[in-house]
Amino acid sequence: MENSINLKEEYILELRDVSVSYTPGKNAVNMVNAGIKENTVTAIMGPSGCGKSTLLRAINRMHELYPDIKTTGEILLKGKDIFHMNPMKVRRLAGMVFQRPNPFPTMSIYENVIAGYKLNNIKLNKAERDEIVENSLRSVALWDEVKDSMTKKGTFLSGGQQQRLCIARALALKPEVLLMDEPTSALDPISTNRVEELIFELKKQYTIVIVTHNMSQAARLSDNSMFMYLGELVEYGTTKQMFTKPKDKRTEDYLTGVFS
Numbered sequence: 001m002e003n004s005i006n007l008k009e010e011y012i013l014e015l016r017d018v019s020v021s022y023t024p025g026k027n028a029v030n031m032v033n034a035g036i037k038e039n040t041v042t043a044i045m046g047p048s049g050c051g052k053s054t055l056l057r058a059i060n061r062m063h064e065l066y067p068d069i070k071t072t073g074e075i076l077l078k079g080k081d082i083f084h085m086n087p088m089k090v091r092r093l094a095g096m097v098f099q100r101p102n103p104f105p106t107m108s109i110y111e112n113v114i115a116g117y118k119l120n121n122i123k124l125n126k127a128e129r130d131e132i133v134e135n136s137l138r139s140v141a142l143w144d145e146v147k148d149s150m151t152k153k154g155t156f157l158s159g160g161q162q163q164r165l166c167i168a169r170a171l172a173l174k175p176e177v178l179l180m181d182e183p184t185s186a187l188d189p190i191s192t193n194r195v196e197e198l199i200f201e202l203k204k205q206y207t208i209v210i211v212t213h214n215m216s217q218a219a220r221l222s223d224n225s226m227f228m229y230l231g232e233l234v235e236y237g238t239t240k241q242m243f244t245k246p247k248d249k250r251t252e253d254y255l256t257g258v259f260s
């Protein structure tokens, strides 16, 4: 059907009946369906343990690194099922940023940014490397701060700078989607602000999915929001609608602080 093809191409990322289980017979993420459009920011919210990180990690096939974890369903990235793609390529196209900045401790700032190419065995000459490093650091507004100390260890930077370095490391690989798991929860308010401004800027070029416990952050940053509860995607819609007129009682209870 022509219609269904058009529908598929409308989304850069599409989740179909996605479930993840850590223990047989028990789904930490249960039958999630959602389509995400290009150049949007989607916030994933929900109480602790509801499956937010588990869902995010499914999108770049991280669960496969652990043999006991089972993921089922389909995840389409630009219309292609990621489970039929090379997993290394999936992780390049769906870059991940974690809660705690995690620059590689033995590497310099420069080496950190380009690390993904080494891990993927992609050969580049010095000029290409220099260009990628500079562009990536410029994208996260870190270039001016670090351009004279590229050989220093990444861990020498402040927490907020380290997080921007980690975002630069993901961007260096030219991802389609940027997955961020509570990227500011370990940062001070000023660094949080800078990372939020950055996310706003990056939205012009990338599609971002961000897990956050911070509702005002979700309201400030995201176009669309998902509310998860006990592994299920209870509600998914525009952030504006979810915050003003949630459809589900559980979403409303969460947003009004009945449970956290």
Ligand SMILES: Nc1ncnc2c1ncn2[C@@H]1O[C@H](COP(=O)(O)OP(=O)(O)OP(=O)(O)O)[C@@H](O)[C@H]1O
Pocket (backbone or CB within 6 Å): 022, 023, 028, 046, 047, 048, 049, 050, 051, 052, 053, 054, 055
């Ligand atoms: N490695 C693991 N092995 C077994 N169970 C796990 C593992 N990681 C998560 N779980 C379980 O899966 C469920 C979902 O966890 P997940 O970390 O995805 O929640 P979350 O929504 O990200 O929570 P938080 O807001 O606290 O980060 C929880 O019940 C958790 O205990």
Ligand SMILES: [Mg+2]
Pocket (backbone or CB within 6 Å): 052, 053, 054, 181
């Ligand atoms: Mg989590």
